[in-house]
Amino acid sequence: MTAQDGREHQGLADRRARSFSESFKCLFKPSRSRGASPSNVTRLPYRSSSSSPKRNSEPPRRSTISAQLDPKAPSVWQHTYTLRRCSPGMPKLFKHAGSEASNSPTRRRSRSNKKEEAKNESPGSFGSTSNDFRGTQGLRSRSSSNSSCDGSNGTTTSSESHWAMDSLLDHSDNDVIPYRGSNKDVLNARDKVPDDFIDSYEEDALHRATSYPISLPPKQLYHEGLYTIRSHTDGESLKSLPRFAGADLTCIIEQDGFKVYEDGSHEHNVKVMEIVTKLEKSESLPVHRQGSLSKPKLGIALSGLFKHHKDECDIENALSLLPNENGSETNHKKQATDQSCDKNGKGDSNSIPPTQNKKDYLKIVNPDASLGDDELKLINSLSSKIHTSLQHYLHEKNLKPAACAREEAPTFQESYGHPVGTVGAGAYGEVKVCARSRTDSDIPPFQTYHDDKFIYYAVKELKPKTNNDLERFCTKITSEFIIGHSLSHYHKNGQKPAPNILSVFDILESSSSFIEVMEFCPAGDLYGMLVDKSKSKGRLHPLEADCFMKQLLHGVKFMHDHGIAHCDLKPENILFYPHGLLKICDFGTSSVFQTAWERRVHTQKGTIGSEPYMAPEEFVNGEYYDPRLIDCWSCGVVYVSMVLGHHLWKVASREKDISFDTFCKEMTRTKEFKVFEELKHVNSELAATRKIALYCIFQWEPKKRISIDKLLGMQWMKHTNCCLIYESS
Numbered sequence: 193m194t195a196q197d198g199r200e201h202q203g204l205a206d207r208r209a210r211s212f213s214e215s216f217k218c219l220f221k222p223s224r225s226r227g228a229s230p231s232n233v234t235r236l237p238y239r240s241s242s243s244s245p246k247r248n249s250e251p252p253r254r255s256t257i258s259a260q261l262d263p264k265a266p267s268v269w270q271h272t273y274t275l276r277r278c279s280p281g282m283p284k285l286f287k288h289a290g291s292e293a294s295n296s297p298t299r300r301r302s303r304s305n306k307k308e309e310a311k312n313e314s315p316g317s318f319g320s321t322s323n324d325f326r327g328t329q330g331l332r333s334r335s336s337s338n339s340s341c342d343g344s345n346g347t348t349t350s351s352e353s354h355w356a357m358d359s360l361l362d363h364s365d366n367d368v369i370p371y372r373g374s375n376k377d378v379l380n381a382r383d384k385v386p387d388d389f390i391d392s393y394e395e396d397a398l399h400r401a402t403s404y405p406i407s408l409p410p411k412q413l414y415h416e417g418l419y420t421i422r423s424h425t426d427g428e429s430l431k432s433l434p435r436f437a438g439a440d441l442t443c444i445i446e447q448d449g450f451k452v453y454e455d456g457s458h459e460h461n462v463k464v465m466e467i468v469t470k471l472e473k474s475e476s477l478p479v480h481r482q483g484s485l486s487k488p489k490l491g492i493a494l495s496g497l498f499k500h501h502k503d504e505c506d507i508e509n510a511l512s513l514l515p516n517e518n519g520s521e522t523n524h525k526k527q528a529t530d531q532s533c534d535k536n537g538k539g540d541s542n543s544i545p546p547t548q549n550k551k552d553y554l555k556i557v558n559p560d561a562s563l564g565d566d567e568l569k570l571i572n573s574l575s576s577k578i579h580t581s582l583q584h585y586l587h588e589k590n591l592k593p594a595a596c597a598r599e600e601a602p603t604f605q606e607s608y609g610h611p612v613g614t615v616g617a618g619a620y621g622e623v624k625v626c627a628r629s630r631t632d633s634d635i636p637p638f639q640t641y642h643d644d645k646f647i648y649y650a651v652k653e654l655k656p657k658t659n660n661d662l663e664r665f666c667t668k669i670t671s672e673f674i675i676g677h678s679l680s681h682y683h684k685n686g687q688k689p690a691p692n693i694l695s696v697f698d699i700l701e702s703s704s705s706f707i708e709v710m711e712f713c714p715a716g717d718l719y720g721m722l723v724d725k726s727k728s729k730g731r732l733h734p735l736e737a738d739c740f741m742k743q744l745l746h747g748v749k750f751m752h753d754h755g756i757a758h759c760d761l762k763p764e765n766i767l768f769y770p771h772g773l774l775k776i777c778d779f780g781t782s783s784v785f786q787t788a789w790e791r792r793v794h795t796q797k798g799t800i801g802s803e804p805y806m807a808p809e810e811f812v813n814g815e816y817y818d819p820r821l822i823d824c825w826s827c828g829v830v831y832v833s834m835v836l837g838h839h840l841w842k843v844a845s846r847e848k849d850i851s852f853d854t855f856c857k858e859m860t861r862t863k864e865f866k867v868f869e870e871l872k873h874v875n876s877e878l879a880a881t882r883k884i885a886l887y888c889i890f891q892w893e894p895k896k897r898i899s900i901d902k903l904l905g906m907q908w909m910k911h912t913n914c915c916l917i918y919e920s921s
């Protein structure tokens with residue numbers, strides 16, 4: 193190959209990777225005009241499953257808007273990120289969040305004492321909109337503290353210890369009323385659990401618990417093998433801790449199944465979907481009739497009379513479009529190893545490594561990136577298969593599975609069982625849960641939810657809608673699958689996939705649609721959780737929200753470390769296992785800001801995501817922004833939604849939303865925001881450090897906003913006890 197050929201190849205490959213990256217920006221949903229009024233927010237369909245029937249009272253799920261990549265690729269140099277290995281937290285032994293925790297012989301139950309806390313409803317509180325998960329929370333006026341934050345370098349100019357010294361640290365703080373009785377009193381008062389979201393508590397125990405230096409996973413998960421016995425940085429291992437030595441621990445907080453123990457550990461008990469609880473009680477899977485999930489329910493006698501309709505999803509006979517394992521092997525891994533010397537500072541990244549084959553015209557300069565040679569090959573292979581099928585679909589109104597799928601590939605039914613219910617609705621079809629019986633050949637660890645009898649998979653149907661939508665549809669499903677698949681199968685250098693990224697296993701083709709097979713999360717999404725809380729006039733406990741935030745940030749950090757920004761982080765795209773393991777899903781609008789062949793981060797412009805979660809720079813006409821920073825903003829909005837139970841604003845645009853304008857004015861005038869100043873927490877230090885973090889996130893000038901990486905390094909997150917142990921914690 194001549195130098196000229198090499199350059200042409202390089203250009204071609206760059207263009208292909210870029211075009212893939214660019215093209216999926218404007219997919220999925222049509223871009224919304226900038227001037228769209230917040231009241232024009234598109235409403236997504238409500239849940240449509242029998243198990244999760246439409247809830248009239250649910251606020252609308254948010255639609256996704258897409259953005260445009262910067263064609264000139266202005267240089268935003270990549271921050272130096274090192275990939276830190278997360279804990280091996282795959283849910284190999286997850287069980288239904290049953291009564292194990294509460295039945296544990298080593299546990300005493302919490303008997304929280306009820307103390308009435310005066311509730312001052314704040315007139316004109318933020319977020320009192322139709323989009324609230326619930327009504328506004330009563331706000332108190334309280335002493336405020338001065339802060340300044342220099343988000344440009346992610347550090348606070350007022351030290352966090354200084355913050356800890358302010359009035360927020362005062363335990364006589366009006367917002368939290370300490371319980372001063374004995375443990376016995378706590379136990380006796382169990383039936384009088386306060387309905388406010390911050391419980392009364394035994395002050396010392398709570399302080400100890402929330403100041404515990406080590407994040408502790410739930411004990412039963414540890415025993416079930418989810419967590420390995422590991423030494424911590426301070427040399428203390430889990431085994432040496434009281435709760436893992438079988439000590440009798442007192443539960444000091446209990447709220448809606450969320451329990452905090454005196455050693456600082458906690459347990460989540462997120463409600464499991466009805467489909468799963470029913471199946472777990474039954475001995476065998478229900479007899480499945482093809483298309484039965486799509487049929488109207490007209491009663492038992494009539495249901496059998498319906499004939500299979502062409503439009504019904506024929507997923508049982510779907511065939512995988514993935515090449516076999518041998519075929520997918522490429523030199524990405526090899527190159528990554530070869531190039532590792534660059535990372536260590538040895539060797540010139542611009543020179544061709546000695547081991548590199550002449551054919552390897554693409555030089556891997558960023559081996560951590562998710563989009564590398566393997567993915568490029570897969571994109572090409574999938575695109576052409578999908579295109580062929582769609583061309584056929586154009587004429588026959590039917591896909592033709594067997595023609596392009598591997599002959600030896602097992603059918604959908606053999607691999608994933610059959611549908612047992614519907615769990616959600618997406619833009620291109622339904623999300624179903626499929627289950628199959630476990631066999632002897634199923635050897636743990638499993639990468640999806642399972643119980644003693646069955647293994648479950650989530651199956652997203654992707655169906656082309658109209659003929660002129662086909663090109664966009666093809667790119668959408670290819671990008672969604674490739675990004676999800678590459679992130680969740682990250683085994684480079686023996687690394688396990690990130691625990692907070694939903695695994696994407698397969699893409700298949702049936703007679704009428706494409707089918708993406710994913711890990712199943714039996715406790716549903718954060719959106720459903722918040723709606724349930726709002727119905728019972730409750731809210732997530734701050735310690736629970738903090739744990740979720742830490743997991744969310746670690747998941748997003750993993751994506752960013754691998755060159756992908758999610759760009760649509762919202763409660764609907766955050767899923768759970770019953771014990772609180774959080775998974776980020778839906779990579780349909782994710783942005784590849786850096787491929788394996790690039791050192792630079794690509795910026796983009798335009799709106800992408802769902803309005804209340806979108807960052808202000810997205811609404812500035814023609815402005816190119818770093819997609820990682822919009823993820824950070826969205827995480828902040830998700831967190832505030834968790835603890836407040838409502839959004840702060842409908843849209844982060846001063847012209848369009850008075851609430852956001854008020855926020856900006858307050859911040860400009862006083863460098864404080866009343867809502868953040870008054871946000872409650874059970875621990876005053878966490879309250880103070882959290883407040884600083886929120887100010888660092890909600891910087892409307894992106895260059896001042898903190899990065900996810902630095903956010904995780906802040907005191908708030910460092911001192912947050914999380915169900916997963918991350919190496920960086």
Ligand SMILES: Nc1ncnc2c1ncn2[C@@H]1O[C@H](COP(=O)(O)OP(=O)(O)OP(=O)(O)O)[C@@H](O)[C@H]1O
Pocket residue numbers: 236254255256615616617618619620621623650652694710711712713714716717764765767777778780
């Ligand atoms: N793996 C899963 N396990 C459990 N529930 C899931 C899973 N995947 C999706 N869901 C449910 O289905 C809903 C829709 O899924 P998803 O967001 O992936 O669809 P979509 O077509 O991308 O939707 P959108 O229109 O928001 O982009 C989710 O909000 C969630 O409630």
